[in-house]
Amino acid sequence: MPELPEVETVCRALSPVLEGAILQDVVIRQFSLRFPVPPNFHEKLVSRRIVKVQRRAKYLLIELDDGGVIIGHLGMSGRMTIYRVGDNVPLPGRHDHIDFKVVSGDLVRFSDPRRFGLMILTEAGILKEHALIKNLGPEPLNPDFTGAALADRLKGCKSSIKSALLDQRKVAGLGNIYACESLFRSGISPNRRAKNVQGIRAIKLMQAVQSVLTEALEAGGSSIRDHIQPNGKLGYFQKCFQVYGREGAPCPTCNCDWLVTGGIKRIIQAGRSTFYCPRKQR
């Protein structure tokens, strides 16, 4: 499911429930995720107080009062569901891998049918050096990540700009959907070499990235396939997609005759689908 806006939505939903809460029990039903859930996961968490819930790139970071940190990732199909005290908590299904129960009676359930997600432990003091964290690029919604900074990071990069946007070392948090949408908004061809996205193009791209992510966040993320917010509401940014998943549809902004042009194209780059308008994007 989740790219930056979806993970941020999850993070914002979890924060008021978990921050300050003491973990009463952690039930692990499935240890086999992208990386195994560590054997001491339960022991390290129970009776600890959660002090902070944060996001870095597409990772959730849940910090404990003893300096422990849970690194969580939702993979492609991961979901967090919040049950407030008194809510009816359904019996766990086969994909409900971990329950975090806090003393107030609230419960957070991690589910992930495809098990590409992960839930592991580290320590706050060494978090920044953790293999999963240390190579992450800057956060695109950080205001000091400018077009010039992006251009600098793309220097010498021989891959396509589309593939570069998916590289978490260059920009953290973009996935296939928001990479496609950002390129469309900025009028840049996904096939352009990344190193040639400089100057005004890089500025426009960075503005597009930030506006797409901000609007998606305001919509509660995109609900395609099974992504829903932890409160059960559907995000609705998928209604705003201009190219993603719209192969053959007329381009929403150029008034070319789409019966002639064929409208939005789908191509494969580095094994991933890219959607774009060849007329608007150069």
Added chain:
DNA sequence: CTTTGGGCCTGGACGC
């Protein structure tokens, strides 16, 4: 060093 492609998993959509 950089870049690409395979693989990890399951479920849903589609064609026959």
Added chain:
DNA sequence: TGCGTCCAGGCCCAAA
């Protein structure tokens, strides 16, 4: 209804 095929928002890792 059932079966096979293809596809999916991510990321690690081996290979080129």
